[in-house]
Structures are given as structure tokens and as C-alpha cells.
Amino acid sequence: MNCDEIKMMISDYIDNELQKEKEGYLFTHLAACGECREEFKEQNRIQNEVRINQKEVSEEFEKRVFNSIGEKRKTFAQRWITKPTPVYVNYVLGLVIIVITFFSFIQLNSLRYDLNVFRQRYEASIRQMNYQASQMYLMMNSMPAVEIKQY
Ligand SMILES: [Zn+2]
Incomplete structure (x- = not known):
């Protein structure tokens, strides 16, 4: 197995799409090949950053949703007050x-x-x-x- 194939496997592994039986080959190669270990670390780091960004985006989204719910509650209260x-x-x-x-x-x-x-x-x-x-x-x-x- 050459390093290009391993890099494909790394990206599959990071995306949680690598078949379990191939993990053995991947880790055996990573143990022996420093270049692929660096590639693994790099892809892992990128994946983590993506996850953090997604978390921030979803937190921002949640905040916006809660704010809009608050707005709706406020208008509900206002409606109740002005209600005949x-x-x-x-x-x-x-x-x-x-x-x-x-x-x-x-x-x-x-x-x-x-x-x-x-x-x-x-x-x-x-x-x-x-x-x-x-x-x-x-x-x-x-x-x-x-x-x-x-x-
Ligand atoms: Zn390699």
C-alpha cells in the first residue's frame, strides 16, 4: 500500500467512513511512516477546526433562534396588554x-x-x-x- 492510498484512508477515517477492517492497515502504516502520521495529524486538526466552527455557527444560530423567540414572547405580552x-x-x-x-x-x-x-x-x-x-x-x-x- 503506498502513501497516496493511505492519505485517502486517513480522510475516510477522519470522516468516520473507513471500514473497520482497514483500520489495522492504516495504523500499521502510520506507525511506520512519519509523513503519513503528519498527514493524519493535519487532517485531524482541520477536522477539529471545522467542528469548532460548526459549533460556533450552531451556537450563533441557537442564540438567534432564542432571540427571535424572546421577540415573539414580547410581542405576545404586548398583544395581551393591548387586548380589549x-x-x-x-x-x-x-x-x-x-x-x-x-x-x-x-x-x-x-x-x-x-x-x-x-x-x-x-x-x-x-x-x-x-x-x-x-x-x-x-x-x-x-x-x-x-x-x-x-x-
Ligand atoms: Zn506513508
Whole structure:
């Protein structure tokens, strides 16, 4: 077997296309022939580079596919947001507004009640002060004139 045939076998071997029974011949020759060993190394190196490039290409491709999926997801989310609201959402919102209005009405009533209590207390104390003032006035007026002059 000459070196040209071996080089063909090397390329078949690298491509995983060499029949198993021929591998024995190939490796026997490679063990004996330095030139073919170099050829084997060179083809192996080239094959590895091709594989790495293919990997990079496929990674790049995957990245692009994922990006486009992300874009699709985004547009899906955007579509969902701009989608007209279903009827039940309006009902729920209406119910929530009614509940909030009801509770704020109760709150307002209790606030008004507190305000009334405060106003009543204030008016009561004003009345009391007026009463005390009038009592004081009556008392002072009922005092003898001489004693008032001392003040
Ligand atoms: Zn050789």
C-alpha cells in the first residue's frame, strides 16, 4: 500500500467512513511512516477546526433562534396588554369600586359621627363657660359696691 492510498484512508477515517477492517492497515502504516502520521495529524486538526466552527455557527444560530423567540414572547405580552379587556374584568372592577365606595361611605359616616361628638362637646363646654361667666357676672354684680372698688 503506498502513501497516496493511505492519505485517502486517513480522510475516510477522519470522516468516520473507513471500514473497520482497514483500520489495522492504516495504523500499521502510520506507525511506520512519519509523513503519513503528519498527514493524519493535519487532517485531524482541520477536522477539529471545522467542528469548532460548526459549533460556533450552531451556537450563533441557537442564540438567534432564542432571540427571535424572546421577540415573539414580547410581542405576545404586548398583544395581551393591548387586548380589549374581557367583560368579567369590567364586572370585577365595578364590584371593587362599589365595595370601595361602600367602605368609604362607612368611614365618612363614622368620621361625621366623631365630628358631631366633638362639636357637641365643644358646644357643651362653650355653654358651660358662658354659664360660668354669667354666674360670675351675677355674683360680682350682687356684691356690695364697696368691695368691688377694691379690685
Ligand atoms: Zn506513508
